[in-house]
Amino acid sequence: MPTRKAYPLSIVLILTLTLLNFAGCGQKGSSKQLTLAVNSGVEGDALKQAARDYEAQTGVHINIAEFPYANLFEKELVDLNARTGAYDLVMLDDPWFPRFATSEFLSDLKPFYEKRGQSGPDDDFVANSLALGHHPYQTGALYALPYVGNSQLFFYRKDVFQKHNLKEPATWDEVLAAAKLFNEQDAQSAPGGGKMYGYVMRAAQGNAAVADFMPIFWAFGAEMFDPQGKPTVNSAEGINALRFMLELGKYSPPGYASFNADEVSAHLLQGTAAMSINWPAWISSFSDPAKSKVIGQMGFTVMPGAKNPGRAEIGNWLIAIPRDARNADAAFDFLVWATSREQMKASALRGNPPTRKSIFNDPEMVAKFPAYPQQLRSLENSRPRPRTPMWNEIENAFGIFLSKANSGELSAEDAMNQANAEIAKILERGK
Amino acid sequence: MTINFFRHERALPYLLLAPTVAVLLALSIYPLIYSIRVSFQTGAHAGWSPGNFSRLFADRFFLAALGHTLVYAVCALTFEFLLGLSLALLLNEALRGRNIFRALLLAPMMLPPVVVGVVWRLMLNPNFGAINGTLKGAGLDTTALTWTASPRLALASVICVDIWQWTPFMFLVLLAGLQAIPQEPYEAALIDGSSRWQTFRHITLPLLKPAILIALLLRTMDLLRVFDQVFILTEGGPGFATETISLYIYRTAFRFFDFGYAAAMSFVLLVLTNIISLLYIRLLQRQEAR
Amino acid sequence: MRLIKAQLWKQAFVALACLAALAPVYWLVTISLKSEVDQFAVPPRWFVFKPTLAHYADAFLARSFGQYLITSATVAVLSTACALLLGTLAAYALARFRLPRKLDARLALWILSTRMFPPIVTAVPLFLLMRDVRLLNTKLSLIIVYTAFNLPFVVWMMRGFFLEVPRELEEAARVDGDSRLGALRRVVLPLVAPGLAATAVFCLIISWNEFLFALVLTQTDAAMTLPVGIAGRVTQYEIKWGVMSAAGVVAMLPILIFALAVQRYLVRGLSLGAVKG
Known part of the structure; x- marks a missing residue:
C-alpha cells in the first residue's frame, strides 16, 4: 500500500531534481x-x-x-x-x-x-x-x-545613367530630375520586363525614415535643434526638405512609407529601382549572383548636396x-x-x-x-545624429510623422509641426 | 506521517490547491505590486506622483494605440466568430472528407505567431509578395494594394492575418460544443416540423451558448494583448497605423526605458481586460445557474 | 438532387477555407527551399523553382538553431508536465470539495483571472525577479514562467472534466478500499484522459510558440528558444528570409504533426469538459 501512495510524491521529487539540475547549468563564473x-x-x-x-x-x-x-x-x-x-x-x-x-x-x-x-x-x-x-x-x-x-553612400545605376548621358548626381535637384526621367522612360526596363522606379527610399517609422531623410534635411539647411537645444524641425528649411522628400517619393515604389532597409535592397538587387541612399554593408551583395540581377552595374558615390554641401549620416x-x-x-x-x-x-x-x-x-x-x-x-565628411540620450524616443516620434507624411496621411507642414511639438515634449520629460 | 496527512479529508483540498496558488501568487502578485510602485514614480521625482496617469490622457500615441487595439479586437473577434461558427456547423454534419478537412483547418493556430508574422510579411509585400504577384498574374492592377504599407489598409491587413490564424480556434471550440449537444431536441424538432432556421435559432444556439462564451472570452483576452505577429509584421507602422497597446508599452519600457509610464499603461490594459472578461464570466455563470 | 447540390456547395466552401488555411504554410516551405533570387521573383514561383537546402544548412549547421530547438523542446515539455501536475490536483480539489465561505468558487475565479494578465504587464517585473534570484538566461526561468502561464488554463479545463465524472464511480472505488487520491488515480484520471491530452496539447503549443517572455528573459544561445532565434534574423540591413523560413518550418513541423495526430482528442476533450463550463 505505501508504495502506491508515494507515487505522486516521487514524481514531484524527480521533477524538482531535474529542475535543480537545469538551474545549475545557467551561469558559471570563471575568470577566463x-x-x-x-x-x-x-x-x-x-x-x-x-x-x-x-x-x-x-x-x-x-x-x-x-x-x-x-x-x-x-x-x-x-x-x-x-x-x-x-x-x-x-x-x-x-x-x-x-x-x-x-x-x-x-x-x-x-x-x-x-x-x-x-x-x-x-x-x-x-x-x-x-x-x-x-x-x-x-x-x-x-x-x-x-x-x-x-556612413551612408549614394547608390545609383551606372548603366542607366550612361544610357541617358547623365553624370553621377551631385545635387538633390539632379537626383529628382533623373528619377523623374527614369520613371517616365524606363517603364519596362527592369530585368524580366517589370517597372523600374527612379528612386527607392525607406520611410518606415523609426530609424529608417529618419536615416533616409537626414541627408536631405541637412543639405536643405535645416537643423534639428537650435544652439539652445530647442527643436527646430519645423523651420522653413525643414518643411522644404520634407516637401522635397515627398516629391522624390512620387518616383519611389508604392508602399515605400513602410519600407525598411531590406525592401530597399530587394528593389536595388532585383533591378527595379535606379537610385537610393544605403549603407556600405550592401555593396558586396550586388556582385553576388545568388542575390543580384544587376552585377557590375551599381555605382557608389558621396551624398548629393543642395543649399549646403551633401553630408552623409554616420x-x-x-x-x-x-x-x-x-x-x-x-x-x-x-x-x-x-x-x-x-x-x-x-x-x-x-x-x-x-x-x-x-x-x-x-x-x-x-x-x-x-x-x-x-x-x-x-x-x-559625415555628421552624427544629435548626441542626446533621448535620441531613441525623438527618432521614434520624428520617424512616425515622417512616415505619416510619406504615406499621405499628413502634409509636410503638419507633419513637421506635430513632430516639433512631440520632440519638445520628449525633451521636457528628459529634463 | 505524510500518508496520514493525505488521509485527512479536511486538509486535502488545501494541500492540493497550495502549490498552484503559491506559484500564481508569486508570479502575479509580485509583478502587480511592482507595477503599482513604479507607475507612481516619474523620472525626475523620487516621491509618489500621479504624473504618469495624467500623461495618459494627453498622449495621442497612447490614445491611438488604445483605439487600434479596440478596433483590432472587435473586428477580429466578429469575423473569427462568424467564420468559425459556419465552419463548425458545416463540419458537424456528415460531409465527405470531414476528418481530413477538420485536420487541415487546424494548421494555422498551431503555428508560432512569430512564424505567422514572417510568412505574411513575405506574402503581403506590395512589390515582391506572393499575393500581389499572383493578382498581377491574373491581370489585376495592384498599385493601390499596398497592404501593410498603406495607412488605410495596414490595420485591416494585420486583422486579416489574425483572422487567418485564429478562426481555427473558434472553429475547434464551437465544433466541440456542437458535438456535445444531445440528439433528442433535434428529433423533437423534426417531429414538430420546424424549419432549419428555427431549429438553429431555438435549439442549437441556446445549447451552444456556453461554448460560444468560452470561445469569445479566451479570444478576447488574447486579442487585447496582441503583440507577436504585429511586432514581426509591421512593428506598428506605417507611421503609427498598427501600433497596439502591448507594442507601445513594450517600446516605452524597453526602448525608451520609461518603466513608470509603461506600468501606468499596463494598468489601463489590465483593467480593461478584467472588466471585459468579468462581463463574459457573469454571463457564463448566469448560464450555468439556469 | 437539391441535396447533392447543397452538399457540393458546402464541400466547395470548406475546401476553399482549407486552401486559404494552407497556402501560406506551403509558401513558407517553398521560401525555405528557394535561393534569394527566386524568393523575390515577380511573378511569384509557386511551383517551379530550383530547390536548395542551403538555408537549412545555414540555420542548423552554421547557426545555433539546433540548440534553440532543443531548448524549446525541453522548456515546452517540462513546463507542460509541471502545469499538468499542479493544475490537475488543484482542479480536482475545486471540482470535488466545497470549501467554507464559497472559497472554492472564489479561488476558481481568481485563478482564471490571473490568465487575464497581459504578458507585457508582467514582463518587466518578472525580468527583475529572475535577476534577483539569479535565474536570468536559464531554461528554468522559462519553465517556471510558462508553468504559471499555463496553470489557470489547466485548472479551468480540468475542473470542467472532473465535474463531468459522476461522483458515484469514485465512491464505489472508495468503498473498495481506495484512498481519495487512489480513487483519483485509478478511476477518475483514466476517464478524463482525453481531456488531459487535449489540455496538454494546448499547453505544449502555447509554451512552444511563446515569444515575449523568451525575448525578455534570455540573453545568450544557452537559453534562447526557436521563436526568439527566428525573430533574431531581422537584421539592420536585411532580413534573412531563407534562414527564418527554414527555422520556421522546423518550428511548426513537430507541433503540427503532434497536434494532427491527437486532433480527435482535441475535439472530444474539449466537448467533454471545458465547453460545458
Missing part, C-alpha cells in the same frame, strides 16, 4: 571567460568570428549573445541598468551611445590605457569615428572604440565595456586586439567598413573594395 553582446548581422558576425580566433589564440572562452538590431539596444540597456554584469563587452550603434554614457553604464577606457603605459588609442582611427566614443561628443572622456565605420558600431563587467581587464585586452590594425583588416575582409585610415588607403584593400575612396570621403 568573456561574454559579448553582438548585433545579428554582418557586424556581429565579424566580431563573432574574431572571438573564435581569439579563443584559439589565448584560450579565453568567449560567450556570444546575439540579438537582432532592434532588441540589442533593449537588452543591453535593461541588463546594464539592472547591473546584472551579464556582459563584458557590448556592441553599440553610435546613436545609442549618449544614452549609455549619460547613465554612467560604461567604463572609462583611460585607466586601462594607463595600466599599459599608453595615453589612449593611436591616431590611425578616423577622427569622426573616434569622436563618437567620447562623452560629451568629441571632447569628453573615451568610453568606446569604433569597430565598424559605416552610423558606426562601437564596442564598450559595461561598468559592471565581471572581467573588465580581459575585456579590454580583447577590445584592443579586435580593433587593432590587423584584426580590423580581417573584419574588413569579412565585409565591414573599417574605422582606420590605413585600411581604407591600403592598395590591396582598395583593389578588393573599389568604393573605399568614396567611403572614406563620405565618412570624413
